[in-house]
C-alpha cells in the first residue's frame with residue numbers, strides 16, 4: 685500500500701509548470717523530496733493537500749483521491765510548513781483549545797506531553813518564540829491528532845545543526861510505528877541522508893529520479909578517468925556523465941563494472957548535480 689501516489693500531476697503558472705509528475709511513497713517509509721529553490725516542491729505539496737487546484741493528474745493519499753475525500757484524508761495527515769501559520773498573539777495553551785475544535789481526534793494530553801518533551805514554553809506568545817521553538821511547536825501541533833502521514837515542507841530550513849538534529853530525531857520517533865509515513869521536502873541533502881528511505885528529485889517541475897536511498901548511495905559510484913578509460917565502461921553501467929573540475933566524471937552502477945575501475949561513493953548532492961549538469965558526451 686502506498687501512503688501517497690501521484691500520477692501525471694500537472695499545474696502551470698506563468699513561467700513555471702509541474703510537468704506531469706509521478707511518484708509514490710510506500711507506507712512505512714520516509715520520502716525525501718529534494719530540489720533547488722523554485723523547483724516545484726511546495727507547489728506539489730500544495731496540490732497534494734488540495735490547497736492549490738491541479739490542472740490534471742491524480743493524487744491518491746491512502747489510496748483515496750484527495751479532492752473527493754479531502755476531509756476524511758486530512759484527519760490522518762499532519763502538516764509542517766517552514767513557517768508556523770497560526771495567529772502570532774496566541775500561546776501554545778490557547779492553540780490547544782483551537783485545535784480541539786479542528787480535529788475530532790485531537791489529544792490534549794499527548795500535545796502537552798510533546799510540549800514538555802520539546803521544551804516549548806506553554807504560555808509564551810508564538811511571536812515571542814525563537815525559530816527553533818516555533819518549529820517544535822509546529823511539530824507538536826502536527827502530531828497531536830495522531831496522523832498516519834506527515835507532510836513536511838522544509839521543516840528544518842534556517843535552523844542550526846543541533847536543533848535540526850533534534851527535529852530529525854522527533855520524526856524518526858514518529859516512524860517507530862510501521863504504519864506511519866513521511867514526505868519530507870528539503871534542500872538540505874544531509875538531513876535527507878539521515879532520515880529518508882527514498883529520494884525523489886524534482887528539477888524545474890520535472891521528476892529526474894525517485895529511488896531508494898540505499899540504491900543511490902551504495903549501488904551508484906563516481907568514476908573519474910580519461911576519455912579512453914571511460915569509453916571502456918559498459919553502456920549499461922553509465923547513468924550520467926558530466927564535466928568535473930579535473931575532467932570527465934561518470935555516475936555508474938557499480939555492479940555493472942569490473943573491480944579494476946576505482947569508483948568513489950557519491951553523496952545525494954553529487955547525484956543531483958550529475959542529473960542537473962550531466963549528459964555531456966565524451
Ligand SMILES: Nc1ncnc2c1ncn2[C@@H]1O[C@H](COP(=O)(O)OP(=O)(O)OP(=O)(O)O)[C@@H](O)[C@H]1O
Nearest residue numbers: 697698700719720721722723724725726727728871
Ligand atoms: N501562486 C503562484 N503563482 C504564480 N507562480 C507561482 C505560485 N506559486 C509558486 N509559483 C512559482 O512556481 C515555481 C515553483 O515554486 P515552488 O514554491 O513550488 O518551489 P520550491 O521547490 O518549493 O522552492 P523553495 O525551495 O524556494 O521553496 C516558482 O517559480 C514560483 O515562483
